[in-house]
Amino acid sequence: MAGFGQQVQNIKEEVKEAKKEATAQAAVVADNPFAAFEKEQALLVNAKQKKYQFIGVWGEDGTGKSGIILDAFRNDKKKVEGSVLHSIDFDMGVGMLSSALHPQENIISWNPWAMSHNDRTAYNYPDTHQRVMNLMKHFYNQVQQGVPIWGVIISGVDSWLEICTNNMRIVDLGLASDAIQAADGAGTAKVDKQSTWAIRNTRFHQLTSLSRDLVRMGVRVFWETHVTTRDFYGPNKRYVADWEKKTNNYLPTILKTEKEEVFDADGELIETVYYVVFDKCKTNPNLQDQRRKIFVTRPDGEPEWYGLPELYQGEL
Numbered sequence: 552m553a554g555f556g557q558q559v560q561n562i563k564e565e566v567k568e569a570k571k572e573a574t575a576q577a578a579v580v581a582d583n584p585f586a587a588f589e590k591e592q593a594l595l596v597n598a599k600q601k602k603y604q605f606i607g608v609w610g611e612d613g614t615g616k617s618g619i620i621l622d623a624f625r626n627d628k629k630k631v632e633g634s635v636l637h638s639i640d641f642d643m644g645v646g647m648l649s650s651a652l653h654p655q656e657n658i659i660s661w662n663p664w665a666m667s668h669n670d671r672t673a674y675n676y677p678d679t680h681q682r683v684m685n686l687m688k689h690f691y692n693q694v695q696q697g698v699p700i701w702g703v704i705i706s707g708v709d710s711w712l713e714i715c716t717n718n719m720r721i722v723d724l725g726l727a728s729d730a731i732q733a734a735d736g737a738g739t740a741k742v743d744k745q746s747t748w749a750i751r752n753t754r755f756h757q758l759t760s761l762s763r764d765l766v767r768m769g770v771r772v773f774w775e776t777h778v779t780t781r782d783f784y785g786p787n788k789r790y791v792a793d794w795e796k797k798t799n800n801y802l803p804t805i806l807k808t809e810k811e812e813v814f815d816a817d818g819e820l821i822e823t824v825y826y827v828v829f830d831k832c833k834t835n836p837n838l839q840d841q842r843r844k845i846f847v848t849r850p851d852g853e854p855e856w857y858g859l860p861e862l863y864q865g866e867l
């Protein structure tokens with residue numbers, strides 16, 4: 552019984568000490584209302600050791616967009632053991648490529664599409680939008696819990712743009728009941744006021760905000776998209792990244808992938824050379840407008856893969 556009594560006394564002493572410490576902390580907070588900011592500032596100073604990468608990658612299909620990212624994940628010797636690369640895989644490009652060439656890596660391809668429950672349309676666009684938001688929050692929550700997430704790829708940002716456009720008409724403006732009615736110019740679903748498109752843009756950049764939150768946590772975020780055209784019928788036809796037009800302002804680094812075919816004097820194809828152009832590079836001005844060879848294929852001969860070492864050697 553004496554032993555039990557001593558245990559009770561010890562517990563009382565521990566509770567007493569805990570109350571005393573809590574009272575002391577409350578006094579400190581009362582005396583210094585900015586104590587929480589001082590603690591946060593210390594964390595922000597430590598956060599400078601992290602590498603911040605928010606990178607857009609655009610180019611025609613099959614020019615190495617996903618390849619350079621998966622290669623960087625594989626070759627990053629400094630990544631924490633057990634690190635994960637997530638992909639919100641609209642076009643399934645990352646999933647197929649990782650299955651074929653990187654099956655041993657911890658690469659997770661998520662299907663962002665929410666199926667429709669009727670036969671009229673394949674996907675439920677409002678549910679798909681919410682699913683993408685929830686996936687990004689899930690990644691953020693995992694990082695907070697200490698899960699080593701190396702990066703997140705949004706593969707097919709052009710599909711995200713389509714989702715936001717349809718939801719503007721379906722949810723926000725009530726002009727359509729599904730994606731078929733939401734098709735541009737279909738019946739009353741056509742949006743005439745330019746100011747109304749701000750709704751679509753706000754929806755689109757919800758993904759920007761969540762991406763930035765992940766980047767602040769030290770997670771690399773890659774936005775991968777295809778190309779579209781501007782002035783299609785005019786004299787100044789040009790190719791641009793197929794995302795919301797203000798996106799370029801939000802991305803500190805933009806990489807463009809392209810390919811060139813090389814022929815001999817007889818017009819026979821010798822090789823196809825794939826390149827990355829540093830279209831925008833605020834984090835390292837020395838790389839601005841630089842061009843890197845990443846891949847070579849030949850009709851007769853083995854392909855040569857070089858990748859983009861700048862993605863994993865600390866130059867960005």
